[in-house]
Amino acid sequence: MRAAKAEAVMPDGQPQIDRLFHALGDPTRRAILDALVHRPASVSKLATPLGITLTAVIQHLEILENAGFVHTEKLGRVRVCRLEPGGLDTLEQWIREHRTAWEKKLDRLGEALREEYEGN
Amino acid sequence: MRAAKAEAVMPDGQPQIDRLFHALGDPTRRAILDALVHRPASVSKLATPLGITLTAVIQHLEILENAGFVHTEKLGRVRVCRLEPGGLDTLEQWIREHRTAWEKKLDRLGEALREEYEGN
DNA sequence: CAAATTGTCAAGTCAATACTTCAGTATCAT
DNA sequence: ATGATACTGAAGTATTGACTTGACAATTTG
Numbered sequence: 698m699r700a701a702k703a704e705a706v707m708p709d710g711q712p713q714i715d716r717l718f719h720a721l722g723d724p725t726r727r728a729i730l731d732a733l734v735h736r737p738a739s740v741s742k743l744a745t746p747l748g749i750t751l752t753a754v755i756q757h758l759e760i761l762e763n764a765g766f767v768h769t770e771k772l773g774r775v776r777v778c779r780l781e782p783g784g785l786d787t788l789e790q791w792i793r794e795h796r797t798a799w800e801k802k803l804d805r806l807g808e809a810l811r812e813e814y815e816g817n
Numbered sequence: 818m819r820a821a822k823a824e825a826v827m828p829d830g831q832p833q834i835d836r837l838f839h840a841l842g843d844p845t846r847r848a849i850l851d852a853l854v855h856r857p858a859s860v861s862k863l864a865t866p867l868g869i870t871l872t873a874v875i876q877h878l879e880i881l882e883n884a885g886f887v888h889t890e891k892l893g894r895v896r897v898c899r900l901e902p903g904g905l906d907t908l909e910q911w912i913r914e915h916r917t918a919w920e921k922k923l924d925r926l927g928e929a930l931r932e933e934y935e936g937n
Numbered sequence: 938c939a940a941a942t943t944g945t946c947a948a949g950t951c952a953a954t955a956c957t958t959c960a961g962t963a964t965c966a967t
Numbered sequence: 968a969t970g971a972t973a974c975t976g977a978a979g980t981a982t983t984g985a986c987t988t989g990a991c992a993a994t995t996t997g
Contacts, residue, residue: 711844718842722835723955734918741973751974753956774964774973785916792912796905798854843985861943871944873986894943894994 717788720764725749726757730766730780737779837908840884845869846877850886850900857899 720726729743744754758778761767766784769776840846849863864874878898881887886904889896 714847715842715844718838722838722842724831724835725955727834730915734915734922736922739973749955750957752958752976755975756955771974774962776974780919780922782920785912785919789912789916792905792909795850795854796909799900799905800902802854802856802900839984845985859943869985870987872946872988875945876985891944896944 713787714791716760716764717791720760720766721788723757723760725753726761729754729757729761729778733767733778733780737777739775739777743778833907834911836880836884837911840880840886841908843877843880845873846881849874849877849881849898853887853898853900857897859895859897863898 725747728747732738732743732746740751740754740758743758744751747754758767758769762769764784765781765787767778768781769778771777845867848867852858852863852866860871860874860878863878864871867874878887878889882889884904885901885907887898888901889898891897
């Protein structure tokens with residue numbers, strides 16, 4: 698995810714969308730989410746079945762939190778992690794929007810197949 | 818996206834899902850998709866507004882193709898790139914599935930709030 | 938055919954990621 | 968108070984990822 702050279706349209710990327718996709722792009726993080734679907738859990742409870750260190754889990758949790766998928770809160774010496782309600786909403790909306798445009802245009806593909814990039 | 822150490826449940830990750838999220842996690846690739854929504858395009862047509870080299874675009878296209886979002890085909894010296902119909906289907910399905918479980922469990926949060934990790 | 942267009946390949950750079958280890962800090966239990 | 972638990976923070980390592988450059992190859996086009 699490096700910054701693109703400045704020129705023309707250069708997408709700076711909606712950083713929130715970036716965070717969503719990036720967070721879900723890692724299998725370990727998806728496993729954490731799956732675990733949290735069943736019940737809230739502490740950092741070490743999450744770490745054990747994953748076979749990685751606490752530190753690594755915390756790092757993943759930070760990413761998941763920034764993406765709005767989980768919320769964590771420290772109770773005593775334990776950090777309790779839960780799913781964030783509505784965490785998937787933004788993502789779902791992104792997909793809905795894009796899917797609409799996507800399908801809409803593809804419908805015209807039959808007619809436009811050749812001419813569309815003839816003049817360009 | 819490094820391989821996790823072998824132990825316990827270690828999620829190897831459904832590689833297809835990995836590819837989907839990874840592909841969409843980059844703003845440049847999303848910009849390419851947005852461009853292709855309007856019309857099919859050649860590699861250089863895609864490259865110009867992005868301000869990156871042809872080579873870079875080709876690399877992105879490979880990723881988008883592997884994720885099933887675009888299809889490219891070489892006609893003469895030009896590579897024509899189009900959106901792949903149904904490219905978002907798998908992703909949508911993933912979200913639907915997870916959203917269901919997600920919401921289902923969260924409904925019980927009120928009652929379970931404290932007891933759920935008491936015995937654990 | 939020669940020149941221009943369009944893309945491809947192999948390598949290399951540099952930053953971001955996914956981990957780790959190790960040395961603390963805060964809480965809880967006895 | 969002592970020791971065990973549960974996490975935190977800083978720093979380091981190795982792999983991936985997003986680009987580039989530069990040397991080709993394959994089509995057009997004049």
